Amino acid sequence: MHRARGMNALTFSRRRFLGVGAGTMAAMAATQADSVFRGYGAHAGVHDPCTDGRVVRTVCELCFWKCGIQAHVLNNHVTKIQGSPLHPLSLGRLCPRGTGGGGLAHDPDRLVRPLVRVGPRGSERFEAVSWEVALGTIAEKLEVIRRRHGPEAVAMFNHGAGASWFKHLFRAWGTNNIAAPSFAQCRGPRDVAFDLTFGAEPGSPETLDIAASDCLVLIGSHLGENMHNTQVQEFADFVAKGGDLIVVDPRFSVAASKARTWLPIRPGTDTALLLAWIHVLITEGRYQREYIERYAQGFDELARHVAPFTPEWAAAETSLDPELIRSTARRMGAAAPAALVHPGRHATWYGADDTQRSRAIAILDALLGAWGHRGGIFVPAGMRLAPYPTPPYPSARPAADRRPDEAPFALEPIAQGLRRATLDSDPYPVKAWFVYGTNLIQSLPQKAETIRAIQSLDLLVAVDVIPAEIVGYADVVLPEASYLERYDDLIGLSWRRGAVALRQPALPPLGDSKPGWWIAKKLGERLGLGAYFPWRDIDDYLEERCRRSNLDLATLKRDGVIVGPERASTVEEGLALSFHTPSAKIELSSERLRERGFDALPVYRRPADPPAGFFRLLYGRAPAQTFGRTANNRQLGELTHGDRLWLNASAAARLGVRNGDRVRMVNQDGARSEPVAVKVTERIRADCVFLPHGWGHTARGLRYARGKGVDDGDMITRVDVDPVMGGTGMRGNFVSIQREG
Ligand code: MGD
């Protein structure tokens, strides 16, 4: 068990932040918009052709953080994108992806005409048609499906702010089958765990007071590679002031390189570490006693539960030094309540215990008094946004994603559950998929199942901006104007101060692409749902919503954002804490879980070891990429080398693999990857390999991305489902490495 200790946990002296390495934070620093504060146009005395044009303040969509941006436009070309200094999430800066929006707007592979399929599904053979024909075809087929199977036979999959128009359309149509992979393939376990514990989710964006924290624990969260702009800015401030950073990761991530302590944990054993940390805080009396007595219930049961989970016990599971487990817990306790264990975001790791692992994080945050305290998790404020009045939605059957008693704590429909229902028509048939902004071929695990379900459909519609893999399977393709070319609905932000932002066009739509609001309205009218789209156009819509919400649309158009009044978001600022759980307290032990037959407190279950000759496959984000969404962006492609497979140096020597060699992975079920170049490194444990996610595109239309890197999804044939909320644990797959040639 102690074998892996050969790779010792490293303890670094604190140091000043000098730019988080590997061109990540450095790239971000390069985007600082100092000229913004001096007005637009030339920098003092220096002619900058990029900033000579019109400037439009709008909202980024290269990921889902929704930063405010300033797009500089010259001759119908986006020449430069900067962070809006007025927007609370960007504060004048962007992450490297956000600066690359021009690479999407001006992508020569953009979809610019509606298309109707002419070859077999997946053949990527289409003919261009008019909007009339495309929308007419969809409406006709949807009506047939409704007559035969009811409106619920239509499922909608979505991702991104622009989806709101289509969610409205399909609720009006009469289906609850609306799912996003961002729940059951990503943040679901975390959201459910925090909701069960604190009665609220950590939010998206997460409301973490990182800059003010004295001790930050990142457990499988690689900030700096995972580039959520505001968090990375706060993280840089935290590192610069010498905050105590503890990073738990089998890989020496960029964040680990800034840490005082890096704990290279054996993959899948994090719950053991968390239980031991809880054990130390409780047995040594280092938790926030008054806070727990006042706000929490279930402490005595928790104390009894963790009594056996000593650092020595956890050391045997995690391969970490017990003294480091103890001392890191003490450091958290000393910094509390300005101490924070990051809730994470992509939390679907091992399936069976994902919600319970996230519960252990939430419990630890509770013991540290993080919720509601400065330097912990602040309680956000929102702004009132009145809807544009439309008729009530019709009632519809419950979503088809789950059978009775399955995943009872899911907060949203489960995307792979809709796929399952499509395949077996249980509890009722699902015959059409309407897919907005999500490349289901890559974002749902078990690709073969997805393709099988698609082949059984009567209709597949894809609304996209580029010809991603899912587009290749569609019967009708609707080209959306990119986020730099369209208005979207008002975007509310819950943050230290609430805000409302406006996405507005900096460019006209490319070709015959159309904004989502227009597509949804036109399709709605064809489907007899015109009453749900009573606005004349987007101006009418926005004016009416703003009027009802007491917001000035002209100010929104000028500034891109309106920020609400100051309000207390921590106890230190005068906030009175309240918890929306059944007990109105923080629920350390969860009666709700117990009632449904789950463990009321987190229980550690040892994961399977890799079979001899195999490595556990880990995957994650690369700093200049957002899943597959940005892989075809030529501007961002200049920044990234994210398509290599990380392999430990000793393992590589054993296999005779050198840096840059091309290898294939073969997984436990015999799935074989395309060739991929290897990055031989000491920065990863010897029992696992790491692959950045979002590469390995096969779609013919993605002329830039196609053939670059490999798709980790090809190796994810085994999925362990979280029984609490239905998340798909994807890290239980093992690969062997075979040299090419
Ligand atoms: P992308 O792969 O980026 O994200 O998965 P997805 O939501 O599928 O695909 C986004 C699609 O949206 C692309 O086809 C893109 O061209 C299109 N698009 C971009 N902008 C627009 C727009 O303005 N309008 C329209 N209509 N389309 C647009 C993400 C999901 O995947 C998530 S959230 C997570 S966290 C999971 N991550 C993950 C992982 O890390 N590993 C593995 N193996 N699977 C994962 N699945 C999950």
Ligand code: SF4
């Ligand atoms: Fe855009 Fe980066 Fe902000 Fe995401 S974090 S919205 S990609 S600037």
